Amino acid sequence: MTKPTVTIRDYNPKWVEKFTKERNRIIEVLGDKVVAIEHIGSTSIKGLAAKPIIDILVGIQKLEEIDQLVNPLKEIEYEYVLKPELKNRKFFRKGEWGKGTSHLHICEYDSxxxxxxxxxxxxxxxHPEAAQEYEVLKKSLASVYKHDRQTYTKKKEPFIKNIVERAKKER
Structure with a gap:
């Protein structure tokens, strides 16, 4: 199995349309199990370069309900990926391993x-300046860790945590 590569693309306004299409399909198969659904990740930030993968956040009442969602999501091509390190969310991928087109993150709403x-x-x-800083970081990491998506993702964590802390202070 070849390692997935990290490829950053210029912002594409079609990412919003792709999210909307996926959101509608997810709501169609999950119905009232969905409390809320949001477009997250870099593809949700207008003007930001990103890996061309649509990240979708689905809020549900209780994470224990996840077993009831696996088969309906499979009907629309989302594969449940067991990631034991993720304690507070569950992860689904649409598309081949390493070439996913959408990532679905399911967690408890308002957690x-x-x-x-x-x-x-x-x-x-x-904060466009923070988005620009994030883009520079991602492009730099993508060139160094082009064939190591795990490390690429890990190296972004300090920046993400810093932004979350800043955002909490501004609330």
Whole structure:
């Protein structure tokens, strides 16, 4: 199996349309299990270069309900990926391993996980200079860790945590 590469693309306004299409399909198969659904990640920040993968955050009442969601999501091509390191959310991928087109993050609505993901997104939307700084970091990491997506992701964590802390102070 070849390692997934990290490829950063210029912002594409079609990412919003792709999110809307996926959101509608997810709501169609999950119905009232969905409390809320949000477009997150770099593709949700207008003007920000990103890996061309749509990140979707789905808020549900209780994370224990996840087993009831696996088969309906499989019907629309989302594969549950067991990631034991993720304690407060569950992860689904659409597309081949390493070439996913959408990532689905499911957590409890209004949990710390939910709130912090939205704080990060909203801060970057409101602070173009921070979004620009994030883009520079991502491009730099992508050139160094082109064939090591795990390390690429790990190296972004301090920046993300810093932005979340800044956003909490501004609330």
């Amino acid at each position: 710390r996980e939910w709130i912090e993901k939205l704080l990060f997104r909203d801060y970057l939307r409101l």
